[in-house]
Amino acid sequence: MPASPVAAPVASPDEIVAARAARPELRARDLAASLNVSEAALVAANVGTTATRIDAHPDRLIPAVETIGEVMALTRNESAVHECTGPYQDYHPGEHAAMVLGKAIDLRIFPKHWSRAFAVAEETDKGTKRSLQVFDAHGDAVHKVHLKPASDVAAFEAAVAALATGDSDRSYPTTPRPAPEGARIREDNLDILRKEWERMTDTHQFLRLVSKLKMNRLGAYRAAGDRFATRLDTGAVSLMLERAAADAVPLMIFVGNAGCIQIYSGPVRTIKPMGPWQNVLDPTFNLHLRADHIAEVWRVWKPTQRGPAISIECFDAEGQLILQSFGLRDPEAAGAWAGLAETLPAAGAPA
Template sequence: MKHHHRYALALTGALLLISVQAGAASLSERWEALRAEQPKLPLRDAAKTLNVSEAELLVVGLGKTVTRLKEGDNVPREIMRRALDLGKVMALTRNENGVLERTGVATKLKPQEEITGLDADKEKEREARMRNIAGGYLGGEIDLRFTFKHWAYAFAVVQPGRDGVVSRSLQFFDEQGNAAHKIFVKSEAGNAVFDKLVADFRNPVQSATLKLAAAPVKPVEKPDSAIDVKEFQAAWGELGDVHQFNRLLTEFGVSREQAMRLAPPGAAQRVTPQAVRQLLSESAKQQLDIMAFLGNESVIQIFSGKVNKVMEAGGYFNVLDPEFNLHLRDSAFASGWVIKRAGVTSVEFFDKGGELVVSFFGVRERAKPQPQSWVDMTAALPKAVAMPALAAK
């Protein structure tokens, strides 16, 4: 190779390196400037403002406040299994328009429960659940349902909290760099467990490079006219368990919100998007035991119990209890539905993109009917103006 060619290649490589370094510095600088302007801005919202993923913004702190953990098909499951030993934690799950934060201690499964305690009568469903078990988290204070195939990156974050106390957390992200789930240590005893976990799972390559995938294309919803509505409604009426509903959607190829439009008469009543405020306010006033489900493609978190303090703040409608916080950006909600399936009444709220944000159930004892107070409260939610069937998309 001629000397001037080698020189040109070396110069090009140096310029590329400088460009990469400048780009990284630029993001760091922009992040610092934004943080100075809006110190309380959540990382997710900051990432959106800076036009990067949350994971990309987090790794700006690599080597300072952030440690990259190992990756691999089974690694997230094993980290979550070890996290059962952290004791009291705050588990945070969010989607685009909602956040659920629950403080407590996760329960561990007994050894035999992993074999015999999970839908043994439905082998296929049992096997699917078994692939997403991390040794616990089923029921109790930290109640989670995992879909680990979407978990791609894991980080340990140690930094001063807003109260001056050092915050230790495990933060997980999907292939697009979106937050899947976060766990914050909430006890002194958990600090040593956390440090040992981080040492054991520390990635030997502390690289800030993330191979992020493009967001998957959302399937186009079938036109209502392409659905055998009569058969769909008959199958809905034959549901013996509310957990069979997702299988029904798959069988008929309908989206979740589309199913509400096509439901049997009386099975899905449309309510106003802001009915969520009345639902939470009345639940607090009447001291009803409720269940709130909120999640994303990677995990669903469930709260069960009573709510007390509800209020609007920061552009969200919130539950602000000592051990449970729920933040809902209901201005982004497009529809709500009171749904009756298999003898169970629930309420679901969808955003303007047709995505499920949050769903609610009344807590009921096994093999007993749901509380009438829950049924009456949901029946009183403000109804939405009836809408004609949507045209094909």
């Protein structure tokens, strides 16, 4: 019989610190993968030196962030990084879902995934780099707050003192990530799906509908037909960003994970591809998108009380949502967005 595979050894906190010192140029996620640890374990290994464990609950953490002034908010998944600069404002708590509704920072927060958090202050050749970092039970980053030159450092330090848990544990035990779900389709429910889809009055009704019918987002898009969802070329998202910049079409860009969704609303101006990454590099908004991870793109129509909501949505090869884009809600911007979305090439069509 063939030998059973042997699990790679997991690095200890001291080994993590040594590896980080030896290879400071590596991105945190790449170093974590090379050490067979989570990204959170990299941070936890430095508790007592550059990292402090703090209360992760958004009801305590977000009001503290509001005192710091201008910061950079970062939310990511495996294929996209979404960064917005500005103050945190207008926090709305909620047991199952909370929100930050400021003009610059717009978040949907799911508190059960905010498992542990750290305040980090690292010395670099450019000075002290300060941040607040939240992770889930699997050790994956849920949300990060990075201080900017205009940030109130004294407020940051006061927040860390107020939120510190006193826990000096340098490890980060994790639970296994759930397997990617992929597309779920129930052929026997397709007629109901289409009828109920036509009757929607708000986009938030969509996930409740597909869940009730034992499907999911991607399964519904694949099954519903062109009246509701049209599959586009995998290069459509990059083309969307380029045309939005060229034609000054404002848009909304959503990137999220299980614990947080971050939204940007406004124009995009500077589009720069770099290797596999497609980037938006504007003063208060940056997007870094792994274009090579995009396996499916869909143009989706949903009815609402204010008129149709048109979205462009992309998924990776495992069926996980990477990014969504919508138009702004005012009629002129919505019309320009709908026109842009309609020009994007269908799957298999000439570019």
